[in-house]
Amino acid sequence: MSNPKIIMNNLDDVIKSLELKTLRVCVIGIGRIGLPTALSFAKSGLNTIGVDINKKLIDNINSGKFPLKDEPGYGEIFDSVLENKKFSATTKIEDAVPTSDLILLSLPTPMDENNVPDYSALRSVASQLSNLLSPNSLVIVESTIEPGFIEDEMVSIISSSEKLEVGKNFFIGVCPENANPGEILHDFTNLPRLVGGINKDITDIIKKIYNFVFSVELVEMPNCKTANAVKLTTNVFRDINIAFVSELSLMFEKIGIDTNKVLEAAKKKYNFQVHYPGAGVGGPCLPINSYQLLNTAKRLGSNLSIIESGRKVNEKMPQHVIELTLNAFNQCNLSIENSSILILGISYKPNVKDIQLTPAEEIINKLKNLGAKIHIYDPYFKEMDVFGFKAEKNIDAMISEMDAAIIVTGHDEFKNIDITTFSKMKNSILIDTRGIIDPLLAKNNELIFRGLGRG
Numbered sequence: 478m479s480n481p482k483i484i485m486n487n488l489d490d491v492i493k494s495l496e497l498k499t500l501r502v503c504v505i506g507i508g509r510i511g512l513p514t515a516l517s518f519a520k521s522g523l524n525t526i527g528v529d530i531n532k533k534l535i536d537n538i539n540s541g542k543f544p545l546k547d548e549p550g551y552g553e554i555f556d557s558v559l560e561n562k563k564f565s566a567t568t569k570i571e572d573a574v575p576t577s578d579l580i581l582l583s584l585p586t587p588m589d590e591n592n593v594p595d596y597s598a599l600r601s602v603a604s605q606l607s608n609l610l611s612p613n614s615l616v617i618v619e620s621t622i623e624p625g626f627i628e629d630e631m632v633s634i635i636s637s638s639e640k641l642e643v644g645k646n647f648f649i650g651v652c653p654e655n656a657n658p659g660e661i662l663h664d665f666t667n668l669p670r671l672v673g674g675i676n677k678d679i680t681d682i683i684k685k686i687y688n689f690v691f692s693v694e695l696v697e698m699p700n701c702k703t704a705n706a707v708k709l710t711t712n713v714f715r716d717i718n719i720a721f722v723s724e725l726s727l728m729f730e731k732i733g734i735d736t737n738k739v740l741e742a743a744k745k746k747y748n749f750q751v752h753y754p755g756a757g758v759g760g761p762c763l764p765i766n767s768y769q770l771l772n773t774a775k776r777l778g779s780n781l782s783i784i785e786s787g788r789k790v791n792e793k794m795p796q797h798v799i800e801l802t803l804n805a806f807n808q809c810n811l812s813i814e815n816s817s818i819l820i821l822g823i824s825y826k827p828n829v830k831d832i833q834l835t836p837a838e839e840i841i842n843k844l845k846n847l848g849a850k851i852h853i854y855d856p857y858f859k860e861m862d863v864f865g866f867k868a869e870k871n872i873d874a875m876i877s878e879m880d881a882a883i884i885v886t887g888h889d890e891f892k893n894i895d896i897t898t899f900s901k902m903k904n905s906i907l908i909d910t911r912g913i914i915d916p917l918l919a920k921n922n923e924l925i926f927r928g929l930g931r932g
């Protein structure tokens with residue numbers, strides 16, 4: 478079958494195709510978010526094909542190797558949809574798109590070294606779709622994009638072949654992804670999703686389709702750009718609030734106030750939403766999302782000074798960690814040069830295996846430039862090569878050779894380390910950037926302790 482029979486702006490047609498499970502789905506970009514998305518569509522009984530440019534990933538998937546081992550629940554779904562042939566994967570977009578009715582885009586939207594958002598994957602696929610899309614197909618963009626990107630760019634790129642006209646014989650909408658790595662199945666089955674289409678009919682149709690696959694609340698937006706604005710607003714809210722408490726914590730340090738105590742008490746007030754200070758904000762979402770909104774503002778000649786200031790604060794937190802470390806070394810009359818420093822945690826957030834834009838990298842590089850000998854321990858990267866070092870298998874075997882330890886990520890495992898472990902170091906310097914060590918306990922164990930924001 479080369480042409481889709483289903484008219485994707487006809488609600489009755491779409492409902493029938495869901496009931497009969499004849500709707501054919503293609504997910505382009507089957508990485509961290511796209512693969513679980515494709516598997517969920519396949520599990521609902523719809524024939525689903527995943528497309529990716531990463532040949533090794535495709536080969537692994539087609540030979541039954543599930544690549545996302547840290548996503549609970551999806552390994553079993555992967556095995557079952559592969560076995561019942563509801564899901565397969567290919568590098569050949571030219572085969573998959575023309576025979577599909579619904580095209581989901583879960584392509585990366587990173588930023589370059591100058592913090593400029595990079596939409597090249599979406600632009601490149603949109604230009605392929607302009608030739609490959611069958612008439613009456615529906616495209617849904619799940620990637621995180623700036624408000625207006627669909628209306629101002631995607632539509633005109635897809636329409637460039639002139640055989641396709643938006644709203645007439647091709648349809649487009651958004652349903653931004655909002656799942657957390659490591660908890661995608663939980664989030665896909667619990668968190669509300671935003672839906673926006675190029676018109677109300679398409680929004681209703683997207684809601685029907687997602688309702689068929691995910692039993693979560695679908696929040697109807699007036700258009701695509703509003704849905705994307707909501708997605709960015711929720712993440713940038715967090716980026717700014719982390720910056721706010723981080724900046725406060727720098728001042729509290731100076732006057733001997735423990736930021737943890739402030740926050741624990743403040744959160745008792747009904748309208749205070751707590752965020753915590755730390756070594757910096759990384760990951761594939763928050764920093765990029767702030768720069769996406771700043772990019773929109775630049776384009777429109779608007780001023781988003783609070784986001785800009787927040788970014789500056791968050792980006793200087795790794796340097797503050799270095800200053801705390803130097804301060805502790807000075808207290809011991811020790812030079813950081815040739816000292817051995819253990820970095821505890823490299824993930825950008827607790828309890829996940831993910832180092833995208835992690836502040837740990839900058840901290841490690843700065844310490845390396847000061848001549849320190851770096852050792853890394855992270856329960857998610859045992860014995861793996863990261864940032865030019867081989868991560869340790871455990872702490873116990875090498876702790877006695879360390880001068881200092883810096884807790885960079887608040888993994889649960891670190892909350893359970895016996896404090897006396899740090900007393901075994903050559904020089905008992907402990908820097909806690911995540912507020913997980915009780916300063917009094919550190920003092921009672923005669924550690925040279927610096928807690929970020931702890932006074």
Ligand SMILES: NC(=O)c1ccc[n+]([C@@H]2O[C@H](COP(=O)([O-])OP(=O)(O)OC[C@H]3O[C@@H](n4cnc5c(N)ncnc54)[C@H](O)[C@@H]3O)[C@@H](O)[C@H]2O)c1
Pocket residue numbers: 505506507508509510511528529530531534583584585586598601602619620621622654655656657658761762
């Ligand atoms: N990971 C998260 O925590 C998260 C959460 C919410 C939203 N998002 C958003 O979801 C989107 C996807 O993120 P991700 O984390 O899944 O990214 P990812 O890098 O894990 O996956 C993207 C996939 O797209 C593939 N790809 C790149 N260019 C391609 C092309 N031209 N054609 C086909 N395939 C191509 C890559 O090979 C990769 O497998 C991004 O917009 C991101 O901001 C991510």
